[in-house]
Amino acid sequence: MPRFHWNNIRRSLAASVIGGLAVVSAGTAIAEDYPTQPITLVVGFPPGGSTDVVARILAGHMSTSLGQPVLVENRPGAGGTVGISHVANSDPDGYTLGVSGVGASILIDALGRDSGYDIDNDLDVIGVMGTLGLVIAGRNGLEAQTLPELMEFAKANPEDLTYGSSGVGTPGHLAMEYLKSLAGVEMLHIPYKGNTPLLNDVVGGHVDIAMLTTPGAAEHVRAENIQPFAVSSPERSSLMPDVPTVIEGGFEGYTATLWNLLVAPKGTPADVQAKLSDALNGAMKDVRVVGEFATKGLAPTITTPEEATQFLVDERAKWKGVIETAGVPKK
Amino acid sequence: MIENILLGFATAFTPENLAYCFLGVFLGTFIGVLPGLGSLAAISMLLPLTFYLEPTTALIMLGGIYYGGEYGGSIASILLNLPGTPSAAVTCLDGNPMAKQGRAGVALFITAIASFVGGSVGIVALMGFGPSIARLGLGFSPADYFALMLLGLVAAVTVGGGSVIKGLIMVVLGLLLGTVGTDVTTGDFRYTFDFLELRDGVSLVAMAMGVFGVSEVISSITGSKTRKISEKVTARSMMPTRQDLRKIFGPMARGSTIGGFLGALPGAGTVIAAFMAYATEIRLAKDKTRFGKGAIEGIAAPESANNAAAQTAFIPTLTIGIPGSATMSIMLGALMIHGISPGPLLISDHPTVFWGLIASFWIGNLFLLVLNIPLIGLWVRVLQFPYKYIYPVVIALICIGVFSMRTSVFDVSLVVIFGALGYLFQRTGYSPAPLILGFVLGPMLEENLRRAMLMARGDPMRLISDPLTGSLLAISALMLVWAVFGGIRSLIAARRKGRVFRHRRGLRCWPLPPG
């Protein structure tokens, strides 16, 4: 026969009261012990793509530091906006996050297209998830060897050179248009559907020049299938340290980089944001992540949510200026 | 060369790699069988599982998933008329009629053999001529691609099996549906009706599941009330006869060659390989009317072409770092995740990865054969289940399959529309296969033509004067003339026959449309 001790009863009573309070307060104090369930990280592109790779590298590290799995969910479509639109419409509880690139954050909106959300009013920016440079490369057999020579040739032979981009309104297209307007040259734009067919045609010699992502181009530069003219990042790329920047080529202040932002639905509690920001920055400092980033031509970034929001504001001003200067028509 | 191949087999034959290869093939087949989920879905779902493996092991497993998925797709196509990919849509044409005639076992057996033969031919091509084939693919300009797509479309019209006008209608409707979404050349939206989801176009899987799967289920429910399945599954009923085996030799050889060649072309090959092989067999056959009603060549040729193409599609992916299909871009992504940059230097920088992978391709194909022949009996038994219990599950699986592709409710709603359309088409004798091919090739056709015209500065003569483009266009024109001429001839023949018929029976009877 079990014997009841007052102490035991008191203890269990106390436990159940505390338990009950915990249940009651669960709605308000989620941030205290956040995260208590797996976090979904929405990627607006298919698995295996560059955005997906970045997301998975960082998600892996964030899972260990947050103590809950961060699961990548691919919701591809419309330049990433389908995925981000889903995040914008989710509960701001910190369990649905998104990876938003240049297109989904700025360009789609700046080119006058409806993305289904307003990044300033519908989303909180938690941090920058690294930056990636672009490289201007040409097919083999072009006479020009350097960027100034290339621009000189283009100036002397207007509309003679063709340049390919991975699509209308992509950073590569806009960055080339910007360069054209700065150099005062005319080149014929040939849009492609993504980086892959573009790479195929510049290696095959069907298009003269292309703006490619550095990791996609690096192997071909090394094998001398294409010749690099300049990288668009402010500093030289770790993947091709011999290639000068566009700034070195005489175009002061010219930069164009790709990046991703970690975003959450607007209204996510500040302490949840702080936890996520710490986890993201922790990942950026991790030796393994730094190593993996380097092999993929990515530059790590460490930002507070405020800095990341300011970064978005600055980048938007820059890209809007590019669209303005280059005279890209809005839809 | 020999030492490289030996190195490859030494890499692939470690117990760990063999185990993961087997696991990949097994899981791939399993997922591929589910309606709507093909090798692309199988690879995307299982990709995260391979992140924690050694790079070579991860690739070997992904390779296994790939073939498993392709084969699993064929099983679903043959048994239930549920293709997840355009090439599986070709397998449906004769595979499903065979299953309905109680020859599902034979169809699956032939598929396994044709896949193995096609795969082996592709691997030999990959080993022997990999880099040089890759160069050939690079040489294809946008104009050449346009010409090749045109050839594929001409083949598509002849594939439908029904009347030429209905085949044309389906191709044109497919092309039109292919224009939905963002125009690549200008970035304008076409037929998107303010849906974000339509900016990337109509989902292929939603469309294929609607016009094939859903419409098939609806009409089978009616049919199943009268249909009686009483055949016994014996070992004998699953084995092809000696005559069957003799018949498939030629188609397999031709299919493997066509597939092996087309697979190496980035972007185009794997889609049109199966269609081209099927169209070739129809052209060569003495009795063209057998096709679409369970002709054994109609499975052997496209299946071997598809698998040969699946192998040679690795050539541009691995040797020049340019993936030939959506599935291949995921494989490329997997390589990059493991810190290996595919490209011209892959073979010299990472010989164990390259040759180990190639050796494992062959082992994977062998596993596929070993795993699937014993399972044929099991698959065939699925058909013996009362249809009453099958179709609700099939519909549920179609829904979850389509939904999980892009986590999209919108795509599931598209299945409703395409299901209704598909049912009407099926009732009135339209074949959905040309619709699918038109849909897949249309955007590529338009994009490449417009790109070629931009590059030629608007001068069409510059396109035709290129020897490769010119000859591809000439072949298409010739085939079209042939098809039209054949159509007219059979129309005349039918009219004459009709007149005789009417005369004899004294009945009012109209000639059937040609084809």
Add this chain to the structure above:
Amino acid sequence: MKTISLRLIVAVLLAGIGLTALVIASTYDIGSARRMGPGYFPVVLSAVLVLLAVAEGVTAFMKRAPESSSSKIDWRPLLAILGAVAGFAVTIALFGLIPAFFVVIGLATLSEPRYGWKPAAILAIITCIGAWLLFSQLLGMTLPLFRLGF
């Protein structure tokens, strides 16, 4: 007796699709044969579709073939199956995967009279367990099993 054949109805439907597409496409920039705009292909294709559909419709009208059993619409399974898919779409958006499976299977079994709710329920339970094992456990996919509201 003259009935309007299903073949004719489908031809008219196709012509209607083509015509609608043509009207919409005429608002796009057509460009020229040398420098094609986004409207070029859609205009050409929808015009060809209309022509082909009209040709097919005329053939069907001339033919006046007796209605064979294969060209009749079976309304019951058609509506049940399409309703099942639509029901899945609505339910998964609102309540998650498990309820959606019950809805799709329940509605699909309405295609036959006297299917009975018992086999339907058993099928739904089996499908749910199978899907949960495969998608959530084996593949680790993030599918919402249950969810409330939007």
